[in-house]
Amino acid sequence: MDEATLITAAQQGKVDAFNELVLAYQCQVYNLAYRIMGDPASAADATQEAFISAYQSLARFRGGSFKSYMMRIVANRCYDELRRRKRRPAKSFEDFGNVDEDANPALINGHEGPEEYAERQEMARLLQAGIETLPPGQRITLVLSDVQGLSYQEIAEATDVPLGTVRSRLARARGKLRDYLRTHGELLPAQYRLE
Amino acid sequence: MLSAYVDGQLSAGERVRLEAQLAADSALQAELEALRHTVALVRDLPPVPLPRNFILPQEMKTSVAARPRPARRVRPRRAWAAPLLTAATVVVSLFFVVVLAGDLLLSGMGGQAFAPASAPHKEAPQVAMEPAPVSEEIEAEAEAEGEIEVEVEKAIPAATSIPIPAEVPPRAATTATPGAEHYGVETPEDVEATALAAEGGGPVEEDNALAPSPGPAAMEEAAAAPTAPAAATVVMKKSVGEAEPTPSEVAQVAPPVAGEEERGVSEGEDVEPASVSLWRVLQVALGLTALALALVTVWAWRVRRQ
Numbered sequence: 001m002d003e004a005t006l007i008t009a010a011q012q013g014k015v016d017a018f019n020e021l022v023l024a025y026q027c028q029v030y031n032l033a034y035r036i037m038g039d040p041a042s043a044a045d046a047t048q049e050a051f052i053s054a055y056q057s058l059a060r061f062r063g064g065s066f067k068s069y070m071m072r073i074v075a076n077r078c079y080d081e082l083r084r085r086k087r088r089p090a091k092s093f094e095d096f097g098n099v100d101e102d103a104n105p106a107l108i109n110g111h112e113g114p115e116e117y118a119e120r121q122e123m124a125r126l127l128q129a130g131i132e133t134l135p136p137g138q139r140i141t142l143v144l145s146d147v148q149g150l151s152y153q154e155i156a157e158a159t160d161v162p163l164g165t166v167r168s169r170l171a172r173a174r175g176k177l178r179d180y181l182r183t184h185g186e187l188l189p190a191q192y193r194l195e
Numbered sequence: 196m197l198s199a200y201v202d203g204q205l206s207a208g209e210r211v212r213l214e215a216q217l218a219a220d221s222a223l224q225a226e227l228e229a230l231r232h233t234v235a236l237v238r239d240l241p242p243v244p245l246p247r248n249f250i251l252p253q254e255m256k257t258s259v260a261a262r263p264r265p266a267r268r269v270r271p272r273r274a275w276a277a278p279l280l281t282a283a284t285v286v287v288s289l290f291f292v293v294v295l296a297g298d299l300l301l302s303g304m305g306g307q308a309f310a311p312a313s314a315p316h317k318e319a320p321q322v323a324m325e326p327a328p329v330s331e332e333i334e335a336e337a338e339a340e341g342e343i344e345v346e347v348e349k350a351i352p353a354a355t356s357i358p359i360p361a362e363v364p365p366r367a368a369t370t371a372t373p374g375a376e377h378y379g380v381e382t383p384e385d386v387e388a389t390a391l392a393a394e395g396g397g398p399v400e401e402d403n404a405l406a407p408s409p410g411p412a413a414m415e416e417a418a419a420a421p422t423a424p425a426a427a428t429v430v431m432k433k434s435v436g437e438a439e440p441t442p443s444e445v446a447q448v449a450p451p452v453a454g455e456e457e458r459g460v461s462e463g464e465d466v467e468p469a470s471v472s473l474w475r476v477l478q479v480a481l482g483l484t485a486l487a488l489a490l491v492t493v494w495a496w497r498v499r500r501q
Contacts, residue, residue, distance in 0.1 A: 124241060
């Protein structure tokens with residue numbers, strides 16, 4: 001069934017139809033939450049809550065991109081959680097990076113050797129650390145744009161801010177991340193270093 | 196601007212200007228390259244694998260499926276409610292307007308009819324004690340001038356001044372006339388002056404002869420009823436061209452008039468406020484009902500549109 005049919009069936013209370021949508025978008029939604037929150041547990045909580053909230057508010061869905069609809073919900077969830085953590089900081093930087101590679105075969109690229117794999121892992125770890133130094137608004141905008149591939153207009157709708165704000169936030173986020181990589185990327189391989 | 200240029204979000208004019216700057220500035224070119232590299236690194240981030248599935252449990256079905264049904268049931272049942280409430284609101288509002296208009300008309304007419312009678316009634320404790328012929332005379336004068344209250348006030352000082360005959364004549368000659376001109380009522384001073392002029396006697400002797408008699412009479416009236424000053428006025432009027440009233444005549448005059456006056460006052464006070472208050476209650480009730488119906492009607496139309 002196509003997406004519109006699944007949405008209509010889900011609006012009539014058919015959970016199975018909605019779960020089809022969940023299976024189609026859960027990877028993107030979880031990745032977005034992970035890049036914003038920085039740890040798997042928080043990302044999983046935000047993802048589950050986003051899907052439950054989307055299902056319960058599906059009656060208000062008036063068409064358009066379901067992906068944007070989900071991006072908006074999970075981005076708001078993450079934004080609220082980040083603000084709450086800012087008021088009550090509890091996360092430590094060491095929590096980042098505890099990924100079980102054996103349980104995640106997607107991380108293992110059959111075409112690359114162990115060294116390339118390790119370098120790529122280190123690069124990803126550094127990028128994630130740099131992203132987590134950004135303020136919540138810039139962080140969400142950068143992830144939606146460069147990780148999820150949303151357009152400026154889609155980001156503006158998902159975050160409920162003007163187009164100019166999206167543009168300025170993205171410019172600042174990229175500039176800060178660039179400066180972070182210059183500062184901390186001295187040990188990176190040549191292809192990853194910024195001159 | 197470099198970030199927007201990387202994403203192709205610049206306008207044509209902005210892009211041309213930036214490219215011109217890039218051509219002239221190598222440092223700016225280096226910045227642009229570093230930015231492009233950063234964006235590329237982020238875009239190449241590998242996807243994070245899912246820790247588990249996030250599908251919803253089956254028990255979520257009932258909570259969502261039940262929601263739309265109540266909204267569908269409401270519409271056909273209450274489809275007639277909004278027009279009916281609208282009609283009721285219009286009817287009650289019309290009633291309210293009619294009652295209000297009637298009240299305004301009646302109060303406008305009744306105010307003119309009641310004004311001359313109500314003033315004497317309100318001032319009953321002071322103005323009363325006048326026998327029928329004299330009261331008609333005073334009422335006529337009141338209608339002409341419309342200020343019976345001031346007459347009473349004038350009569351009171353006149354009555355109180357009676358026991359002091361030595362002081363009255365000089366003032367009576369000068370003050371009584373102006374008062375009479377204003378109010379058209381003969382004050383005790385006027386009567387004395389007139390009596391003195393008619394008799395042709397000296398003002399002092401005549402006053403001395405005259406003053407004591409009205410004084411005791413007036414004092415008896417004051418003791419007999421609260422409307423003593425007016426009674427003194429009456430007595431003084433009678434004394435013009437007539438024999439001086441005896442205390443018995445004064446006593447005969449005062450009580451009946453007082454009783455009649457009291458009855459008249461009580462009846463008027465009972466009838467008029469009762470009808471007015473009932474009218475007001477009806478107006479308030481209709482107004483509140485119309486307002487409540489209007490609010491319910493608005494709500495009913497909103498529910499119907501949903």
